[in-house]
Amino acid sequence: MLRKLLLGTLVLLSLSACKKEKEDAHVEKQVVIEKPKEVKEFGFNLNNFFVLRDTIKQGDSFGEILAKNRIDYSLVYQIAEQTKDSFDIRKLQAGKPYTILCSKDSLQIPQCFIYQPNKIDYVVVNFADSIHAYSKKKPVKVVEREATGTITSSLSEAILEKGMDYQVSHELADIYAWTIDFFRLQAGDRFKVIYEERYIDDTIYAGMGKIKAAYFEHMDESFYSFRFKTDTIHDRSDYYDEEANSLRRFFLKAPINYSRISSRFTKRRFHPVQKRWKAHLGTDYAAPRGTPIWATANGIVTKSSYTGGNGKYVKIRHNSVYETQYLHMSRRAVKVGEYVKQGDIIGYVGSTGLATGPHVCYRFWKNGRQVDPFSQDLPSAEPIKPEIKERYLEFVQPVKTRLDNIIFEEEKEEYIAELN
Template identity: 55%
Template sequence: MKKLNFLILIMLAFVACNDDNSVENIQEVAEVKPAPKVKKYGFVLDDFEVVEDTIRPGDSFGNLLGEEGVGLAKVYEISEKVKDTFNPARIVAGKKYMILKAKDSAFTPQYFIYEDNKIDYTVVGIGDEVTAYKKKRPVSIKKREVSGVITSSLSEAMQDQGLSNMLVYELSNIYQWSIDFFRLQKGDQFKMVYNEKYIDDTIFAGVESVEAAVFKHSDKPYYAFEYETDSITGKASYYDEEAKALQSFFLKAPLDYSRISSRYSKRRYHPVQKRWKAHLGTDYAAARGTPIVSTADGVVIASSYTSGNGNYVKVRHNNKYTTQYLHMSKRNVRNGQAVKQGDVIGFVGSTGLATGPHVCYRFWVNGRQVDPYRQNLPTAKHIEDAQKEEYYAFIEPLRKELDEIPYKHI
């Protein structure tokens, strides 16, 4: 009996050990989480068959849909119903598009999405219900600070910092009335506080605004602060540390940052006519097709062509000032049309007596042709005395922030 009890005890111990081992050998199974759903343009892409591409030269709305099985009658119906929101005839080569198709047996196209630009897009319903609406991708703003020094050009200084060329335009646009960017000196320095736009928090989408800047040119600092004085329009302008407007009645040049290839002169050797004669204008060399803008508000008094001037536009700004723009590849305004400062009036070309693409900018004061760079031109309106205290309080932290950014040196 004792032997039997002993055997039973041994068996129970063996079973218990096996039970313990079985518990210890149980392995935890990791929870498998589903992959995050991909969303774009407000759609969960996993719910569709996706066709994503870029519009090529020669592509048409009808052809793109036709390749996905949409018939001509349906294309016509869509075009007619959505034309007030989306014009299918004006899709542009280089723009991105997406077609979302149902996951049915026929992969029926449901939506056509067209990127107007990096931020704005249009959704066209091309299924049973034809609709169209415009939307914006989510944009975030990030504040940046930058400091740079000129070694040869503003563009190179920006590139050395790994910065967008958009900042070249922004900075030259702010200071175009106070600094001649064609005569920058080695060692000139600049600092900026600005905001960048990002799509989905990661994709750079350009410069939103420049809050403040200082450009030290020939050892003189030129401050600029963005400030809104017109609450009705919400339009902001730039003013210096003394509340004086940086903007002038006239733009410094009729096109964005470029280079002067020939200045106003009473005696210049003409490259086409091969003789010495007066050159009563300023030539700005630029790529063919570069937009040419009116340097001030006014009325177009000539939009025409001559063998010497080529395509040209002449603008009367008031009883005192008139400007003219020569050698355009194409004119963009007509006689009698009112234009605002910065409006595109034509495009750079080499029509008439010209050896290469440029615009010849001519300037008249009281009917006499003069050099615009030697004129004491009127400025825009400064901040009123009643607003100055508020303005000074507004710029104080911005100036402190600017001054605390160290200058870069060569």
């Protein structure tokens, strides 16, 4: 009897085990198929296309790129004609990336061309159903960063030592162009800055944005600067100090980012080409050929021409009192009648005319007479209008407090040393 009972139990256990094996086998066979994750870029789901990526090569043209991807030249012509108001196909730059979206089948026919002139902007030329083009921007996240630096040799070196974008040095030099002589910075001069960094998809760095505020110590003087929007209608902003005075003067100190002044304004100089003594009624700034030349103040271009002595040159009238002239350019970038703003590029350094090497001769007129700009008491830019001054001071107060609370690295080290 006991034997029969044990045998029955074993049979039941065996049947139960077989049933479980069948159930497990059934479970194993239930494969879960997940949908591929959507990859979105430029407003398209890239999973729906065969994607080709490349960069514009030297000598590439829009037509050649599409032709080598099996687009007939007749269609290329139609695309160029129907999108010319939205996209100039002649402005493709070597080294810039492009993407072609093709049909996801055996033919892989191109349906869309996407050009990226920079990390943020892109142009879509769509010719899948109807031909059209449009420009868009990738979503950008703006992050504010606080940083400090101390000068040991140069501003740019101090910027790079702290891992900041090199462009920060150019922006600071522009903001303080009239209040600090950056060619006379001293070891120990130091600065604080609050500025924006831009990121695509939270991780891809897309360059610096605007400097929100800065503080500079130079020759035992303190210089604050705060960015403030003075015209919301035209979206105009500028930099002012803690008392609402503009940091910009009417004229920039120099028309270029120069390496040295090779010759100053003088009534008697030995001319290196003509080999005789004569007046030199300008200031020569030596710089590499091709260096951009800036308008030192807002104004109207009155001359953009060439003479045997001046070479290629530009002259600007700023108001009823002041005019400036820029000589020996390799190339001019403006035409007569154009309105230019302070800092706009008007040409490039060269050695045309009577010049022994690349430089720009900067000439300055006051009431029709050539004068030395360094001897002039030049007017300041306009301060903030009285009606918005109170709003400005309210805006600046918390930003200044934030700047003041940023601690220099050497002060942190001293504090830690005291604690120890």
